[in-house]
Amino acid sequence: xxxxxxxxxxxxxxxxxxxxxxxxxxxxxxxxxxxxxxxxxxxxxxxxxxxxxxxxxxxxxxxxxxxxxxxxxxxxxxxxxxxxxxxxxxxxxxxxxxxxxxxxxxxxxxxxxxxxxxxxxxxxxxxxxxxxxxxxxxxxxxxxxxxxxxxxxxxxxxxxxxxxxxxxxxxxxxxxxxxxxxxxxxxxxxxxxxxxxxxxxxxxxxxxxxxxxxxxxxxxxxxxxxxxxxxxxxxxxxxxxxxxxxxxxxxxxxxxxxxxxxxxxxxxxxxxxxxxxxxxxxxxxxxxxxxxxxxxxxxxxxxxxxxxxxxx
Ligand SMILES: Cc1cc2nc3c(=O)[nH]c(=O)nc-3n(C[C@H](O)[C@H](O)[C@H](O)COP(=O)(O)OP(=O)(O)OC[C@H]3O[C@@H](n4cnc5c(N)ncnc54)[C@H](O)[C@@H]3O)c2cc1C
Numbered sequence: 001x002x003x004x005x006x007x008x009x010x011x012x013x014x015x016x017x018x019x020x021x022x023x024x025x026x027x028x029x030x031x032x033x034x035x036x037x038x039x040x041x042x043x044x045x046x047x048x049x050x051x052x053x054x055x056x057x058x059x060x061x062x063x064x065x066x067x068x069x070x071x072x073x074x075x076x077x078x079x080x081x082x083x084x085x086x087x088x089x090x091x092x093x094x095x096x097x098x099x100x101x102x103x104x105x106x107x108x109x110x111x112x113x114x115x116x117x118x119x120x121x122x123x124x125x126x127x128x129x130x131x132x133x134x135x136x137x138x139x140x141x142x143x144x145x146x147x148x149x150x151x152x153x154x155x156x157x158x159x160x161x162x163x164x165x166x167x168x169x170x171x172x173x174x175x176x177x178x179x180x181x182x183x184x185x186x187x188x189x190x191x192x193x194x195x196x197x198x199x200x201x202x203x204x205x206x207x208x209x210x211x212x213x214x215x216x217x218x219x220x221x222x223x224x225x226x227x228x229x230x231x232x233x234x235x236x237x238x239x240x241x242x243x244x245x246x247x248x249x250x251x252x253x254x255x256x257x258x259x260x261x262x263x264x265x266x267x268x269x270x271x272x273x274x275x276x277x278x279x280x281x282x283x284x285x286x287x288x289x290x291x292x293x294x295x296x297x298x299x300x301x302x303x304x305x306x307x308x309x310x311x312x
């Protein structure tokens with residue numbers, strides 16, 4: 001069911017974005033790495049800043065609920081779906097460009113995947129992004145939550161970020177400091193601004209040495225993580241003074257199941273979809289884990305995965 005606000009916003013958006021990129025009742029299990037979630041009332045792909053600005057302005061004007069998604073690798077969408085408009089970036093937002101005068105500076109569009117960014121940088125002999133090569137998100141999603149792995153975080157490589165305000169106005173470039181990065185956090189989480197691109201500061205190195213480091217981290221990831229099952233990576237944030245996976249294991253929850261969702265046997269920090277899981281199954285596992293870990297350790301785990309139209 002489409003609300004009146006969504007209907008009005010979509011009518012306006014269709015004056016700017018071709019119908020072929022506006023879908024109704026779009027199943028979100030096709031767009032999330034968990035492979036769960038019901039339909040979004042509308043799903044729009046914006047391919048340049050003008051389209052995005054017009055779409056956001058229409059949404060702000062109509063008051064329709066909306067969400068800008070990246071690659072869907074940190075989202076858990078309700079089985080009932082999402083009653084608003086989901087915007088995804090494509091086209092121009094997938095660009096990547098090395099600065100001609102300053103070759104260690106690379107401008108990457110928000111929709112570009114971390115894996116292809118890493119491949120580009122390796123090919124140009126630019127080091128510093130190896131830590132991020134296996135994170136299955138987009139640059140926008142990674143900047144939004146200061147994604148990190150193997151001792152590196154986006155904040156270590158981001159020099160500046162081009163952003164737009166949530167209402168489609170206010171284009172500007174923010175420096176690293178202004179992004180207020182901290183553990184799995186950036187200023188974008190607070191003010192709803194949209195990340196359009198990021199300028200990454202790398203250092204030059206031997207291509208083969210970079211490729212070898214990427215391969216080593218990829219082998220580590222494959223050995224430790226349940227990469228063959230749908231998931232959203234680490235389900236819970238690292239709590240102060242501990243590791244979520246260790247706390248979950250200590251509470252005896254490895255392999256705990258509800259329906260098709262399970263605390264991974266391979267890495268207890270991951271809830272996986274063993275096949276046919278619903279979002280409700282994943283939530284049931286998450287609720288049980290939080291309760292039992294709290295009973296066992298006194299620590300209340302907070303989700304790292306973003307809950308869309310659902311709650312614990
Ligand atoms: C197998 C697996 C392994 C993972 N390993 C890691 C890991 O090692 N380290 C790690 O940090 N994460 C990891 N993750 C989680 C996930 O990949 C990261 O959180 C990633 O940064 C999410 O990016 P995304 O593009 O998929 O964003 P989405 O999941 O689509 O969105 C996440 C949030 O970002 C916001 N967002 C996305 N794009 C933009 C934008 N352009 N402007 C403003 N807001 C935006 C969305 O609104 C949403 O709130 C893993 C996930 C999986 C499935």
